[in-house]
Amino acid sequence: MPSEFDIIRRYFTRPVKRALLGVGDDCALIAPEPGTVLAVSTDMLVEGRHFLAGADAAKLGHKALAVNLSDLAAMGAAPRYASLALALPEADETWLAQFTQGFFTLAGVFGVELIGGDTTRGPRNIAITVIGAVPPELALRRDGAKVGDEVWLSGCTGDAALALAHLNARVRLSDAALAHCLARLHAPVPCVALGLALRGLASSAIDVSDGLVADVGHIAERSGVSVELCFADVPRSRALAACADERLAQECLLAGGDDYELAFTAAPDSRARVAALAAESGLALTRIGSVSAGEPGLVSVYDASGKIMHIASKGFDHFGG
Structure with missing residues (x-):
């Protein structure tokens, strides 16, 4: 030995x-x-x-x-x-x-x-x-979000959590969907090139590791602002779009974690630059919400009718109940 x-x-x-x-x-x-x-x-x-x-x-x-x-x-x-x-x-x-x-x-x-x-x-x-x-x-800190900024997300969230749901027999995925979700769970690709490209463009950023709502909440807390997310704008992969259990899909999208995408904020007049970056890099960058002057750290998710959704879990917490 x-x-x-x-x-x-x-x-x-x-x-x-x-x-x-x-x-x-x-x-x-x-x-x-x-x-x-x-x-x-x-x-x-x-x-x-x-x-x-x-x-x-x-x-x-x-x-x-x-x-x-x-x-x-x-x-x-x-x-x-x-x-x-x-x-x-x-x-x-x-x-x-x-x-x-x-x-x-x-x-x-x-x-x-x-x-x-x-x-x-x-x-x-x-x-x-x-x-x-x-x-x-040029460092992309969490404390730079400003009231009026827009909230953006790279890629899609929820696939790794959906893989875990399959492994725990909460859902049954097709072979193709399972292969995709397992790859997201076991072999995530860090968004290093995107992070470098966001220098001087994003006002704040965070990687989505514990869950979208929880991690965006860290930006809101550190920046002393609140965030409003539009649930219908949060992108879904084909695997999640095909999930018949909407409650599970919502949980994976908003609180699943293990995504390792980037959530970031940028001024509204930077929208064209973000779109150009997406086109040049071939990355999906989606506008999912905005920064407001409400309670610091608060993240509200709105449904298609404009009502605030009840979010049972915001994300992973090692010492949470």
Whole structure:
């Protein structure tokens, strides 16, 4: 059985080009890029909470990094580095090879260098810290939304939650719909290019990880504004459009989470620029609501008749009831 240091050498040590010093010392050494600040974010995935025992290791390596890169995307930061802290019940080299294949494949796509971390024996737990670079005046913060701004959403929400609903026998999906939704659940693609393109255009942004209403609510709270969403304008994938259980579809769309799309606000006179960005990038960017001067942090969802909808759950909360 390999030792801890064998594992680090075999599976996690890679040459670095941008960092001054990577894996193998007490600390990594990195130099800030001129004209930028460092954007730093950490996410943890715990077996039994975020993924099931026996989950595909390669997909897990991909997702563990992807959810962190999504935070950098929401800040408009260019990905640069990552550190990885990994607890494993045993030194399973087959699992390690598959996990690192998924991790480093995605890291290569976005030019991310692994520069350090830690390994230990314990219940399976994956904690990644990512570091990106962004000019401070162009960072997409949550606290920049202004009254009168429009609320936009990339892609569609709800597909990952619909996959979970299928796995939990709450709904039965067709083979094609299930394949689509499982891909959204297990192999999300962080909207890094979109985040960079929104610099100087969006007044605020957030990645949709815990649920659309909950995450838009974070923007509203930090910005001291309220948000009004139009339910009919929230886009649905074909899989969700085909869901016969409208109550479940609503739950997935508004509170499902695990979407890793970007929700952002922009001034009304930026609408043409957002449309041009959508056309140039081939991304679906949909206007779903507006920012108002109501109760700070309040998100109201209106149905087609203009009535406020009752939302039973706004999103995922690790310590919620």
